[in-house]
Amino acid sequence: MSTGLxxxxxALVPAxxxxxxxxxxxxxxxxxxxxxxxxxRVVPRRRLRRRRVWVAFALLLLIALxxxxxxxxxGIVLNxxxxxxxxxxxxxxxPNEVKKQFADLAIGAPERWAPQVIAGxxxxxxxFSVAGHQRKLWVAPTRRGGYxxxxxxxxxxxxxTRADRSQGVVGASWMGGAPRSGVLESIVTRxxxxxxxxxxxxxxxxxxxxxxxxxxFVWVSKPIAxxxxxxxxxxxxxxxxxxxxxxxxxxxxxxxxxxxVFPFALRAGPRPIPTQSSGPKERRLPTRPDVAPxxxxxQGEADGFAVVVGHNGSVQFTQTGxxxxxxxxxxxxxxxxxxxxxxxxxxFSVLGLSQGGRFAPKVGFQLNGVGTPVDACEVQASIGRTxxxxxxxxxxxxxxxxxxxxxFFADRAAARDLALFVRSHRMQELRREPPTQALRDIRARxxxxxxxxxxxxxxxxxxxxxxxxxxxxxxxxxxVQHVKVRRQGxxxxxxxxxxxxxxxYTRVF
Amino acid sequence: MAxxxxxxxxxxxERYPRFRRLARxxxxxxxxxxxxxxxxxxxxxxGRLSFRGDSSLETWVWRTLINVCRDQRLAPVVEETDAxxxxxxxxxxxxxxxxxxxxxxxxxxRQRLIVFLFHYADxxxxxxxxxxxxxxxxxxxxxxxxxxxxxxxxxxxxx
Numbered sequence: 132m133s134t135g136l137x138x139x140x141x142a143l144v145p146a147x148x149x150x151x152x153x154x155x156x157x158x159x160x161x162x163x164x165x166x167x168x169x170x171x172r173v174v175p176r177r178r179l180r181r182r183r184v185w186v187a188f189a190l191l192l193l194i195a196l197x198x199x200x201x202x203x204x205x206g207i208v209l210n211x212x213x214x215x216x217x218x219x220x221x222x223x224x225x226p227n228e229v230k231k232q233f234a235d236l237a238i239g240a241p242e243r244w245a246p247q248v249i250a251g252x253x254x255x256x257x258x259f260s261v262a263g264h265q266r267k268l269w270v271a272p273t274r275r276g277g278y279x280x281x282x283x284x285x286x287x288x289x290x291x292t293r294a295d296r297s298q299g300v301v302g303a304s305w306m307g308g309a310p311r312s313g314v315l316e317s318i319v320t321r322x323x324x325x326x327x328x329x330x331x332x333x334x335x336x337x338x339x340x341x342x343x344x345x346x347x348f349v350w351v352s353k354p355i356a357x358x359x360x361x362x363x364x365x366x367x368x369x370x371x372x373x374x375x376x377x378x379x380x381x382x383x384x385x386x387x388x389x390x391x392v393f394p395f396a397l398r399a400g401p402r403p404i405p406t407q408s409s410g411p412k413e414r415r416l417p418t419r420p421d422v423a424p425x426x427x428x429x430q431g432e433a434d435g436f437a438v439v440v441g442h443n444g445s446v447q448f449t450q451t452g453x454x455x456x457x458x459x460x461x462x463x464x465x466x467x468x469x470x471x472x473x474x475x476x477x478x479f480s481v482l483g484l485s486q487g488g489r490f491a492p493k494v495g496f497q498l499n500g501v502g503t504p505v506d507a508c509e510v511q512a513s514i515g516r517t518x519x520x521x522x523x524x525x526x527x528x529x530x531x532x533x534x535x536x537x538x539f540f541a542d543r544a545a546a547r548d549l550a551l552f553v554r555s556h557r558m559q560e561l562r563r564e565p566p567t568q569a570l571r572d573i574r575a576r577x578x579x580x581x582x583x584x585x586x587x588x589x590x591x592x593x594x595x596x597x598x599x600x601x602x603x604x605x606x607x608x609x610x611v612q613h614v615k616v617r618r619q620g621x622x623x624x625x626x627x628x629x630x631x632x633x634x635x636y637t638r639v640f
Numbered sequence: 641m642a643x644x645x646x647x648x649x650x651x652x653x654e655r656y657p658r659f660r661r662l663a664r665x666x667x668x669x670x671x672x673x674x675x676x677x678x679x680x681x682x683x684x685x686x687g688r689l690s691f692r693g694d695s696s697l698e699t700w701v702w703r704t705l706i707n708v709c710r711d712q713r714l715a716p717v718v719e720e721t722d723a724x725x726x727x728x729x730x731x732x733x734x735x736x737x738x739x740x741x742x743x744x745x746x747x748x749x750r751q752r753l754i755v756f757l758f759h760y761a762d763x764x765x766x767x768x769x770x771x772x773x774x775x776x777x778x779x780x781x782x783x784x785x786x787x788x789x790x791x792x793x794x795x796x797x798x799x
Contacts, residue, residue: 136790139740143740144664145664147661147664148656148657151674151678155678156678156681157645159679160685366671366675556791559791
């Protein structure tokens, strides 16, 4: 059995807290819980009088603070009411990964829909609880007076222009129940979104049973000038009789500024199950781009295909010959794409767009959001991908335009070769063995194939280091080590990938 | 043969993380997992006087927990959970686990339950056999089959 597999399964479900609430069990069971009697302390009269004086003083202080904006306490009180003001200029800058995510929103978007997010200005403006997890809220302004937001590992959205702000004071998106869990899809289980009413002080969720609850939100100052919220609907409201009906926004004087109602509709029947024939190879790819490639053109040809990329991002693939791989691809699925190699916010990335569908001799589309000139184009085959790879870890067609593009293909082939080997079925088992024995068994099992490959395996500490050097001189590695983990109070040994550098070329597990 | 409250409390305190983890795997949601464990033990407390002793106390409570999850028709999670949420703890490796999640979801119900009991309840094959109401040999064979399916799914993943 494979520890690699075991640790992957293990990682899917997080470890649980050590203790639960036994009193709550007894309460649910209808068993009376007897609490230890509290000791009653007699407070002397003089101390009681002193205490009253302190309470009065604290009250006065609170009133004074509330009346003085400079103390910043109003924000706290607003928070109690539901609204918390956040200064965008004073908020912490978002991590580079997040800035890059905002920048990547442009990829694939047609020009008129391009978000034009000023990703470099992305900031962290709050933390919300989502399904028991603390999630950060990131926002970034757009060049056209709008904003984009994203809640860590959850929802996100954009109001791209100033005009978009007026389209709905409350922009709530919601998550419905899962039919197989017994909760109807029309039942709202989580609601999240943005608010575009500066006067808003209270957001209220109203349930069909007449109960209400105030939903906290943050109001972010200019240039964002918008509010954001996310709220997990309690499970007691996951039924038709108690479901969420609407979220309403109120001003200080109680005027309703906006409302979003969540209609309830029963689905007529079960969701249709997609059939086998609806796979990617059934998708017909466009034969030409919407607009012809404009000058200056990038042109290249290799592996039976010619490609033309225009300055406007239009790309046209045309088959000019055939190869054994292209013959095998007829009737199968393939991915046609081009990419630029960039370093945005200090992160090396492959900025590209590809269209997947049934292999065709003529394919054309727009590289929206990628930018030109590109470093390379390729046709990815849907075959291979087990070690040793029949495609020699290459795409079916690789057309580099630049030195960087050529080097990328070589580096990716090396990284893929290494990753496919380390994550292969047999290796998942061998990785579990003690390093010396594993090394011996790997050589016995793969000796011949390994000697003709570029993969090197060495013992490192309590594990194995797999490495492969690309013809460009770049060395990729994956370090698999035996580590001790404490599980249920028992220390056990597991094998884990503790370090690797094959991203973003490929992935290993 | 009745069970005392103290015995149940001891089991709850000693094994809580395991019960909670299995419930989390079966429901896909922390809040619902807490609820399921609390309800299962509440059922056990209420039914402690009618416990016949046909199996061990622990086996009985494991079965109760599984029944609670089923009674509430809580989803086998890996199928239904919001992927973003359920993979929150994977520290950015969510995509890498997506295939495994899908493969587990695709397992037949009994195979999946036995996998959950083995990995998340951390039970030995003997106890799993008792809980699942099958022979020990069936547990071993089912686990072998399930692991093979999952391994195949992982190794077939595209680069």
